[in-house]
Amino acid sequence: MTAISLGNVDIGYGGQRVVEAVTFDVARGESFALVGESGSGKSTVLKALVGLAPEWSGKMSVLGRSCVHRPDRDLARRCQMVFQDPYGSLHPRKTVDAVLSEPLTIHGIGGQDARVERALSDVGLDRRFRFRYPHQMSGGQRQRVAIARALMLEPEVMLLDEPTSALDVSVQAEILNLLKRLRAERGLTYLMVTHNLPVVSFLCDRMAVMNKGKIVEIAATKALHDGRFTDPYSKALYAASGGGGSTE
Amino acid sequence: MALLSVEDLRVSFPSPQGRVNVVDGISFELGQERLGIVGESGSGKSMTGRALLRLIRPPGRVEGRMRFEGQDLAALSERHMRALRGARISMIMQDPRYSLNPVMTVGTQIAEALRVHEHLPRREVRARVRQMLDSVRITDPDRVAGLYAHELSGGMGQRVMIAMMLIPRPRLLIADEPTSALDVSVQADVLRLIDDLVRDRSTADGGMALILISHDLPLVARYCDRILVMNAGRIVESCAASDLHLASHPYTRGLLAAVPKMNETRAELPVMDRSAWAGT
Amino acid sequence: MQLQAWLLDDSPASRGQAAAGRAYRVSLDLMRNPLALVGMLIILLLILTAALAPWIAPETPVGQDLTRRLVPPSSEHWMGTDQLGRDIFSRVIYGARVTLLIVALVAVISAPLGLLIGAVSGYFGGWTDRILMGVTDVFLSMPKLVLALAFAAALGPGIENAIIAIAITTWPAYARIARAEALTIRNTEFVAATRLLGASHTRIITRQVLPLCTSSMIIRVTLDMAGIILTAAGLGFLGLGAQPPLPEWGAMISSGRSFIFDQWWVATMPGFAIIVVSLGFCFLGDGLRDVLDPKSEGK
Numbered sequence: 001m002t003a004i005s006l007g008n009v010d011i012g013y014g015g016q017r018v019v020e021a022v023t024f025d026v027a028r029g030e031s032f033a034l035v036g037e038s039g040s041g042k043s044t045v046l047k048a049l050v051g052l053a054p055e056w057s058g059k060m061s062v063l064g065r066s067c068v069h070r071p072d073r074d075l076a077r078r079c080q081m082v083f084q085d086p087y088g089s090l091h092p093r094k095t096v097d098a099v100l101s102e103p104l105t106i107h108g109i110g111g112q113d114a115r116v117e118r119a120l121s122d123v124g125l126d127r128r129f130r131f132r133y134p135h136q137m138s139g140g141q142r143q144r145v146a147i148a149r150a151l152m153l154e155p156e157v158m159l160l161d162e163p164t165s166a167l168d169v170s171v172q173a174e175i176l177n178l179l180k181r182l183r184a185e186r187g188l189t190y191l192m193v194t195h196n197l198p199v200v201s202f203l204c205d206r207m208a209v210m211n212k213g214k215i216v217e218i219a220a221t222k223a224l225h226d227g228r229f230t231d232p233y234s235k236a237l238y239a240a241s242g243g244g245g246s247t248e
Numbered sequence: 249m250a251l252l253s254v255e256d257l258r259v260s261f262p263s264p265q266g267r268v269n270v271v272d273g274i275s276f277e278l279g280q281e282r283l284g285i286v287g288e289s290g291s292g293k294s295m296t297g298r299a300l301l302r303l304i305r306p307p308g309r310v311e312g313r314m315r316f317e318g319q320d321l322a323a324l325s326e327r328h329m330r331a332l333r334g335a336r337i338s339m340i341m342q343d344p345r346y347s348l349n350p351v352m353t354v355g356t357q358i359a360e361a362l363r364v365h366e367h368l369p370r371r372e373v374r375a376r377v378r379q380m381l382d383s384v385r386i387t388d389p390d391r392v393a394g395l396y397a398h399e400l401s402g403g404m405g406q407r408v409m410i411a412m413m414l415i416p417r418p419r420l421l422i423a424d425e426p427t428s429a430l431d432v433s434v435q436a437d438v439l440r441l442i443d444d445l446v447r448d449r450s451t452a453d454g455g456m457a458l459i460l461i462s463h464d465l466p467l468v469a470r471y472c473d474r475i476l477v478m479n480a481g482r483i484v485e486s487c488a489a490s491d492l493h494l495a496s497h498p499y500t501r502g503l504l505a506a507v508p509k510m511n512e513t514r515a516e517l518p519v520m521d522r523s524a525w526a527g528t
Numbered sequence: 529m530q531l532q533a534w535l536l537d538d539s540p541a542s543r544g545q546a547a548a549g550r551a552y553r554v555s556l557d558l559m560r561n562p563l564a565l566v567g568m569l570i571i572l573l574l575i576l577t578a579a580l581a582p583w584i585a586p587e588t589p590v591g592q593d594l595t596r597r598l599v600p601p602s603s604e605h606w607m608g609t610d611q612l613g614r615d616i617f618s619r620v621i622y623g624a625r626v627t628l629l630i631v632a633l634v635a636v637i638s639a640p641l642g643l644l645i646g647a648v649s650g651y652f653g654g655w656t657d658r659i660l661m662g663v664t665d666v667f668l669s670m671p672k673l674v675l676a677l678a679f680a681a682a683l684g685p686g687i688e689n690a691i692i693a694i695a696i697t698t699w700p701a702y703a704r705i706a707r708a709e710a711l712t713i714r715n716t717e718f719v720a721a722t723r724l725l726g727a728s729h730t731r732i733i734t735r736q737v738l739p740l741c742t743s744s745m746i747i748r749v750t751l752d753m754a755g756i757i758l759t760a761a762g763l764g765f766l767g768l769g770a771q772p773p774l775p776e777w778g779a780m781i782s783s784g785r786s787f788i789f790d791q792w793w794v795a796t797m798p799g800f801a802i803i804v805v806s807l808g809f810c811f812l813g814d815g816l817r818d819v820l821d822p823k824s825e826g827k
Contacts, residue, residue: 128539
């Protein structure tokens with residue numbers, strides 16, 4: 001069974017079509033990237049998968065179950081998302097403990113204390129962060145909390161929406177390492193949205209390049225090593241990102 | 249004599265723990281060249297740029313010496329500083345959505361930037377605006393001059409910003425993360441534009457120097473002659489761009505190593521041990 | 529001080545410590561503002577006066593003594609006596625109870641009602657929003673005094689009816705504020721993240737939206753209290769609110785207006801009390817606004 005499957009998916013926003021005829025599969029345990037610039041529709045695809053962008057048509061399924069057009073409780077235990085902005089994805093009035101306990105309370109999972117502590121150590125946060133508020137933590141620490149929250153329900157699939165774009169270079173490296181380690185330890189499937197090709201090179205196996213709502217090319221990330229893309233847009237994106245062989 | 253000479257510059261702000269130096273005693277000189285200042289958030293690089301333009305208001309405090317074209321910037325009156333800003337030293341900021349006035353057309357804003365410093369008849373102002381929009385490679389300058397800021401794409405907005413800041417022909421251009429808010433494909437265009445404009449302003453017009461502030465080390469290495477690396481308010485490395493790979497300071501080496509590469513094969517990215525240079 | 533260190537600890541060890549620390553930091557910030565401090569003291573004084581009235585007031589507020597009518601302020605009667613020989617100082621003190629009662633009841637009735645309606649309306653949008661805001665607009669368009677008159681005509685004058693009338697005309701403003709906040713909050717990523725966790729709408733409204741609306745609500749209610757006091761005084765002045773012999777400050781002003789030029793103290797003393805208490809609430813509200821500004825959160 002594939003982890004994520006999209007067949008001829010169109011997604012609209014406010015009446016306009018922003019994603020057109022998108023088709024791709026992500027195998028279980030694979031790390032797949034959706035690459036594109038702003039306005040390419042890549043984030044919209046993620047949102048549609050979890051029901052945050054309800055105007056879509058076509059076939060979409062996660063772990064064999066068809067997706068619905070709104071957030072789904074059952075899906076929550078199999079698929080979770082990490083958002084881009086560490087400053088916006090945590091409630092400003094909740095401590096880390098409250099943020100991490102919430103998914104457990106919603107689904108009636110016990111042993112909260114132990115699980116929260118284990119989640120903190122899994123993402124490399126010391127115990128002393130447990131009762132801090134978001135404004136008392138740095139961007140990297142907040143993003144770790146966001147990742148821990150996503151992992152509380154032990155999903156198999158993780159959707160990552162530009163998880164390191166808002167972070168400093170050194171912090172980005174730490175978070176990328178964390179994501180890579182977690183995937184290896186838990187056999188997670190990643191679908192990551194980003195505009196940063198080197199990050200794809202580090203973290204992903206395959207990638208799809210999106211332009212103006214359509215997928216123009218699907219390739220293995222090895223293509224980034226030598227720039228072996230077939231679509232002209234992919235080539236241009238590769239060159240603009242500082243791909244080898246381009247003249248700057 | 250150097251165009252800009254900075255000595256022991258300190259910028260401090262009050263905090264619950266007492267005054268904190270966000271720029272902690274930096275010194276450098278700038279000639280007719282392109283200088284890149286690189287650092288992460290909190291390194292003090294943006295504050296340095298703002299301090300040079302005397303844009304830091306109380307409770308922030310600026311100390312140290314800054315000499316531009318022989319004049320002591322800290323000693324100038326606010327009126328003289330205003331005459332300097334825009335005319336001799338200009339600054340481009342990160343997001344054109346926030347730095348362009350939303351209720352004025354583009355043409356009006358650029359014209360205003362010109363009128364503040366030069367008194368020209370209206371027709372000449374219009375001609376200069378058109379010429380400037382042309383030089384920033386906007387294809388339909390008359391049409392664009394009538395647009396509002398929200399009608400522009402990111403790249404076009406930044407070009408308009410550049411036009412606005414360069415129309416009074418300053419000697420020094422400070423670009424603070426000019427392309428961070430732009431798409432990758434547009435970034436290269438805008439940077440190349442800035443590069444060309446800086447180079448074109450040859451000695452005939454007095455020449456223009458560039459200070460490029462960014463968090464992106466490889467980008468700065470591509471577009472600058474010299475690089476200063478800042479960390480925690482101090483300059484930890486100063487080298488020619490071509491010698492970046494010979495950088496010696498552990499922070500610089502750490503930054504270079506931590507950036508993922510296009511042909512990445514490492515299983516793990518090296519993470520910086522910040523305590524290594526805590527004493528520097 | 530050890531307690532202070534515990535409260536300001538950067539790494540709290542329990543929920544209680546985190547919450548206490550946060551409350552402490554907020555109050556520290558508040559006390560840095562001198563005007564807010566003044567406001568707080570005035571309100572504290574009001575509460576203490578109301579609580580300890582029987583022990584502070586030198587005389588009973590209703591004891592008439594026609595031999596000493598309209599005595600000017602003196603060492604025996606600090607604020608003089610009124611037309612029935614009652615000590616005005618005692619009446620002002622007991623009047624604090626009435627004022628506090630009115631203000632507290634109106635706040636307790638109207639604020640939660642407005643908060644809930646506004647938050648639900650803003651969060652769901654669509655038809656829910658339109659209907660609820662339509663209802664809100666109906667109540668918003670009712671003038672307080674006219675409604676109070678109607679109530680008095682229908683149910684008879686009295687302080688309970690005055691309170692109901694004021695509360696009914698006050699909640700719509702809070703609903704609008706809560707709705708504006710909810711509209712912003714529902715688009716945030718933390719709400720999206722919680723929806724993805726499988727939370728129900730009820731949970732999101734109660735646990736995520738409402739807590740963030742309370743800041744604006746507290747500020748607005750505090751600032752409104754001055755207006756509520758004045759409205760209640762106005763109703764009392766018209767004879768629609770508190771009935772004699774209840775020492776409500778507005779009613780006291782009303783009864784003193786016929787001899788305000790010769791025996792100014794009868795109307796003016798309760799007037800001073802109203803001014804001071806209203807100012808107190810205004811200062812406190814302004815101070816709270818600086819300290820609880822939601823924009824400073826989430827940084």
